[in-house]
Amino acid sequence: MTALILTVLATSIPLLLAANGELIAExxxxxxxxxxxxMLMGAVAALGxxxxxxxxxxxxxxxxxxxxxxxxxxxxxxxGFSGLAGAPLVGKTSASLPKIIIPLLSDLPVIGPxxxxxxxxxxxxxLIIAGTSWFLAKTRSGMILRAVGDxxxxxxxxxxxxxxVRWMAVAFGGACAGMGGAYIPLVLTPHWSExxxxxxxxxxxxxxxxxSWMPSRIVVGALIFGGITIMQLAGQxxxxxxxxxxxxxxxxxxxxxxxxxxxxxxxSSYLTVPACIGKPFHPGS
Amino acid sequence: xxxxxxRTDISPWLAIISPVAAMFATVVAGALIFTFLGYxxxxxxxxxxISPLSRVDRITDLVVKxxxxxxxxxxxxFCYRANIWNIGAEGQYIIGALAAGWxxxxxxxxxxxxxxxxxxxxxxxxxxxxxxxxxxxKTIFNANEILVTLMLSYVAALVMxxxxxxxxxxxxxxxxxxxxxxxxxxxISRMPLPGFGYIGQLHYGVLIxxxxxxxxxxxxxxxxxxxxxxxxxxxxxxxxxxxxxxKWTTIGVLLLSGALAGLAGMVEVSANxxxxxxxxxxGYGFTAxxxxxxxxxxxxxxxxxGLLVAMAELGGDNAQIALGIPKVVTGLFKxxxxxxxxxxxxxxxxxxxxxxxxxxxxxxxxxx
Numbered sequence: 001m002t003a004l005i006l007t008v009l010a011t012s013i014p015l016l017l018a019a020n021g022e023l024i025a026e027x028x029x030x031x032x033x034x035x036x037x038x039m040l041m042g043a044v045a046a047l048g049x050x051x052x053x054x055x056x057x058x059x060x061x062x063x064x065x066x067x068x069x070x071x072x073x074x075x076x077x078x079x080g081f082s083g084l085a086g087a088p089l090v091g092k093t094s095a096s097l098p099k100i101i102i103p104l105l106s107d108l109p110v111i112g113p114x115x116x117x118x119x120x121x122x123x124x125x126x127l128i129i130a131g132t133s134w135f136l137a138k139t140r141s142g143m144i145l146r147a148v149g150d151x152x153x154x155x156x157x158x159x160x161x162x163x164x165v166r167w168m169a170v171a172f173g174g175a176c177a178g179m180g181g182a183y184i185p186l187v188l189t190p191h192w193s194e195x196x197x198x199x200x201x202x203x204x205x206x207x208x209x210x211x212s213w214m215p216s217r218i219v220v221g222a223l224i225f226g227g228i229t230i231m232q233l234a235g236q237x238x239x240x241x242x243x244x245x246x247x248x249x250x251x252x253x254x255x256x257x258x259x260x261x262x263x264x265x266x267x268s269s270y271l272t273v274p275a276c277i278g279k280p281f282h283p284g285s
Numbered sequence: 286x287x288x289x290x291x292r293t294d295i296s297p298w299l300a301i302i303s304p305v306a307a308m309f310a311t312v313v314a315g316a317l318i319f320t321f322l323g324y325x326x327x328x329x330x331x332x333x334x335i336s337p338l339s340r341v342d343r344i345t346d347l348v349v350k351x352x353x354x355x356x357x358x359x360x361x362x363f364c365y366r367a368n369i370w371n372i373g374a375e376g377q378y379i380i381g382a383l384a385a386g387w388x389x390x391x392x393x394x395x396x397x398x399x400x401x402x403x404x405x406x407x408x409x410x411x412x413x414x415x416x417x418x419x420x421x422x423k424t425i426f427n428a429n430e431i432l433v434t435l436m437l438s439y440v441a442a443l444v445m446x447x448x449x450x451x452x453x454x455x456x457x458x459x460x461x462x463x464x465x466x467x468x469x470x471x472x473i474s475r476m477p478l479p480g481f482g483y484i485g486q487l488h489y490g491v492l493i494x495x496x497x498x499x500x501x502x503x504x505x506x507x508x509x510x511x512x513x514x515x516x517x518x519x520x521x522x523x524x525x526x527x528x529x530x531x532k533w534t535t536i537g538v539l540l541l542s543g544a545l546a547g548l549a550g551m552v553e554v555s556a557n558x559x560x561x562x563x564x565x566x567x568g569y570g571f572t573a574x575x576x577x578x579x580x581x582x583x584x585x586x587x588x589x590x591g592l593l594v595a596m597a598e599l600g601g602d603n604a605q606i607a608l609g610i611p612k613v614v615t616g617l618f619k620x621x622x623x624x625x626x627x628x629x630x631x632x633x634x635x636x637x638x639x640x641x642x643x644x645x646x647x648x649x650x651x652x653x
Contacts, residue, residue, distance in 0.1 A: 206429075253436070259426075259429060
């Protein structure tokens with residue numbers, strides 16, 4: 001049972017990080033569809049650096065930087081490039097992130113090993129979520145970000161640089177997505193294969209909508225999707241009669257269902273949409 | 286600070302120059318990448334761009350490869366003109382091929398000439414139906430069509446996988462996940478060119494692509510539904526005042542692009558493969574998106590764009606065989622091309638200015 005919870009949690013971390021980053025970008029008004037590419041770049045960068053230096057922590061940094069660097073490029077480009085860069089890395093396994101065990105707390109039954117004996121990126125992910133939530137709600141900069149996303153003309157009139165806020169938000173989004181992607185080869189499956197994010201970037205996009213642009217809800221969403229993804233493996237292990245491809249379909253179908261449900265709530269749910277999302281900004285227009 | 290200012294005069298020449306410039310920029314970027322990777326840039330570029338044109342049978346390969354891209358892209362042109370972002374053409378392609386294959390395999394001993402048209406019809410319907418799921422999600426639930434169509438294309442690939450390995454599997458295939466071959470009447474045969482005979486893989490299916498392009502142009506530019514599509518894409522409010530329905534426009538373009546993608550799937554399998562396998566598509570659905578943009582969403586442009594992109598694909602194959610360049614470089618090229626295309630499209634609409642000249646611009650605007 002503990003093992004199941006552990007795998008569900010581990011599987012949801014990439015989604016969590018990527019969705020959190022995308023949330024910040026979308027809150028500033030930028031609909032960044034390149035999440036998939038950023039995750040892949042993060043994955044390949046992390047694995048490459050780790051194989052080169054032997055230190056898995058450099059993987060986290062490399063993943064973040066790579067994601068940030070390509071957060072302004074297109075998904076297709078990054079998918080091709082990561083495949084290219086990763087070509088020599090196929091088949092190699094590497095050191096994965098070691099678990100950091102917090103004394104005492106990790107001895108608690110069930111939740112002990114699940115919550116307190118995890119690797120650094122795991123803790124970092126939750127810290128980032130909490131930090132984002134606090135940033136958006138309680139700091140001045142967070143308010144400026146939200147203002148730019150909701151009404152960029154007013155924000156500009158007040159003197160804030162819309163372009164600069166958006167660049168920074170997108171860069172942060174890229175860094176998070178890159179780290180989310182890095183988590184996959186660093187912890188989940190310590191090797192590289194082309195396209196190893198398998199559409200998770202797109203699911204992260206849907207997750208942001210599903211979470212009504214609130215970081216705390218992203219945790220719930222990521223756990224649900226992580227659980228659904230795990231169901232495929234769990235089902236196979238338990239010998240369910242359902243073909244494995246049908247179980248593999250579940251995360252994608254669940255995304256569609258989630259999107260439909262969230263969009264169905266009509267006008268009320270759209271109160272939380274950043275009003276200027278996707279609209280290009282032209283001062284004086 | 287660099288700023289983008291809307292252009293007041295948009296020259297029509299820019300519409301042709303910007304894709305050409307994008308291609309040129311891609312070639313330059315490609316040369317840089319090859320050199321960076323340690324390959325001889327000139328040789329690589331030769332294999333990528335010149336070698337596909339060097340032999341007659343390679344030119345026919347080009348046309349054959351461009352055929353599905355063109356058919357899918359024609360459908361996507363309608364969708365994107367209406368601002369409906371159908372990214373799931375890949376899935377619609379697969380489902381169309383699957384439906385046609387199911388029909389063909391249900392009548393393994395038939396010699397009726399009606400089989401092929403029936404397969405086309407069912408491919409059109411199936412592809413359209415798969416896109417209709419996204420259309421319903423958008424019109425009834427207001428769900429984002431980008432994500433729904435994309436998710437559905439992953440699902441479609443898995444559906445094909447489970448059916449080919451299961452109910453449709455050929456028991457005589459030595460364990461390979463393949464269906465039995467289609468009956469002969471379900472195949473599209475090779476087309477002889479008068480005076481040349483049979484060349485390469487050229488098949489009758491390419492005629493469909495070349496016939497559809499002018500038809501699509503006529504539909505988009507000379508009929509009321511086409512006008513509706515263009516209006517709803519560029520100014521939905523004006524369209525609503527004119528009495529056009531956003532709902533029906535959405536459904537219409539999604540059905541059309543889904544149907545065409547399904548047709549492309551059927552044609553490709555019947556002409557080139559002859560049976561179903563877990564992998565009938567090599568990213569055609571996604572590549573067609575680039576073709577549609579390279580053609581500047583113009584149906585006649587789709588012919589040229591399709592041939593160009595097919596050239597890049599074949600070039601990638603040749604480069605891989607000759608120089609050992611990884612196949613993913615082709616994907617890289619496509620991405621760079623799309624990037625430069627979009628940059629070109631932006632520059633067509635907007636000018637880059639420096640802040641220091643802003644005062645002059647404002648003055649000019651006030652006095653003019």
